[in-house]
Amino acid sequence: MAQQQKEPIAALPPEEDLNPYHIAQAQFDWAARYLPDLKPGLGMFLKKPKRLVTVEFPIQTEDGTVRNFIGFRALHSRSRGAGKGGLRYHPDVTADEVRALASWMTWKCAVADLPYGGAKGGIVCDPKTLTTNDLRRITRRYIAELGDNIGPHTDILAPDVNTNAETMAWIYDTYEMMHRGQNNLGVVTGKPVDLGGSLGRREATARGCLFATQIALGRGIVPGLESVKGASVVVQGFGNAGSIAAELFAEAGASIVGVSDSRGGIYQPKGFDPTAARKHKKKTGSVVGLSNTKNVSNEELLALPCDILIPAALENQIRSDNADQVRARFLVEAANGPTTPTADRILFEKGIPVLPDILANSGGVTVSYFEWVQNFENQ
Incomplete structure (x- = not known):
């Protein structure tokens, strides 16, 4: 394994910034120092997410309450292929968090030599306070709101924090209803095995x-x-x-x-x-x-x-x-x-x-x- 290099680590600023997107951008700048052939314009293109989609929608939960939910989907890069990244449900999800996670996904796919760019999504909610039916409604509405911002060849979802194979099945089913007549299985991975999932994915x-x-x-x-x-x-x-x-x-x-x-x-x-x-x-x-x-x-x-x-x-x-x-x-x-x-x-x-x-x-x-x-x- 390559020996750690002390200089760039020692050169990091002493102040702490816990904004994940700021951290991801600082990491890119740090790594870019060791890519002398990286042109500044290309560096800026690779550094920033391609897009961030924000959606807001009302859902009536099983207790009869109508609540508004906010969701995000960030696509960092498609330079190597379709965007790829999970969908998380957590009360602390932010736009900057999903932008950072999408950036890290781009670099992760490059390290693994996979033909993907990075993406990530999140919905601001606490699954511990919601029923399964609530989560299903929230998931379906989120996918409907994203529309053609996701797709088997453009932006592919997967499980993440507080989501699982069942969540992925809801995503596929919703997307399939919106795009009849084509093979839509690839819009999401981490699906149940009987719905096109892979053994061992969990x-x-x-x-x-x-x-x-x-x-x-x-x-x-x-x-x-x-x-x-x-x-x-x-x-x-x-x-x-x-x-x-x-x-x-x-x-x-x-x-x-x-x-x-x-x-x-x-x-x-x-x-x-x-x-x-x-x-x-x-x-x-x-x-x-x-x-x-x-x-x-x-x-x-x-x-x-x-x-x-x-x-x-x-x-x-x-x-x-x-x-x-x-x-x-x-x-x-x-x-x-x-x-x-x-x-x-x-x-x-x-x-x-x-x-x-x-x-x-x-x-x-x-x-x-x-x-x-x-x-x-x-x-």
Whole structure:
């Protein structure tokens, strides 16, 4: 693995800016320094999203209330192919967040050598307060409002935070009703298998994270740690990517010593079964309170001693105010943008290597590409 270069990290400004879009643009400027043949005009074209669509619509929820919802869809680039990126549901979704995520998707697809550009979408809502029928209505209306801004050859959706295969089925069904007489399966990936989805797509992000970690360790990025086997692992975020990553790392011989979700975390230095944690969360709504573990906060979890720390939640989890407390030997970014540039600099100075998100979590979009190709081949 390439040796880290200290100069650009040390050159980052000391002030902290937690706006994800500002962070993405700063990262582009930083990387552009090492592309001397990149012409300024082309750099500006590659730096900014191609478009941002904002929609607002009313939905009557099952409790009889009429509520307005705001949604976004950013297309960063189509230079390498159709835009590709997930759709997330979260109360803190912003236009700048989806623009940043779309930018990172462009770079991720380039790293994975996939014929896609980047895109991303989000709806401002709290799924925990909505019924399944509410979410279905919101999804269908969002897709209808986007209209021809999405399509199998222009902008392709996928699961993300708080969305899943069922959500993707609603998207496909809505788009299909609007575009009869053509093969529309490719408008969305991460679909149920019986609707043109791919086996293994649900696990793909986490499995790719495991593969990338194994390869990095095998190349000596962490002296004395050559494999995940026997390594102590902490996972922040216990949704789709985090929970599956914990189980896959455990199957590979790692000891899962800590995990967390939005309500808090648990710690057991001797390790515990992540499958038991998943079942406990399904039963109680959180991993907190699993037997034979100690309850910890999310901030405390990030500071636990471990070999591998896997942030698998949202952006900006490791910042200038807590990066110095990280005691992991290796940080693997299963989430998008979990580490700020200033935190990157601090981790570098502490000697903690980081496996970046655009490589570490690219397994999901890779298998999405396989699904997309299979849809057009009618397989």
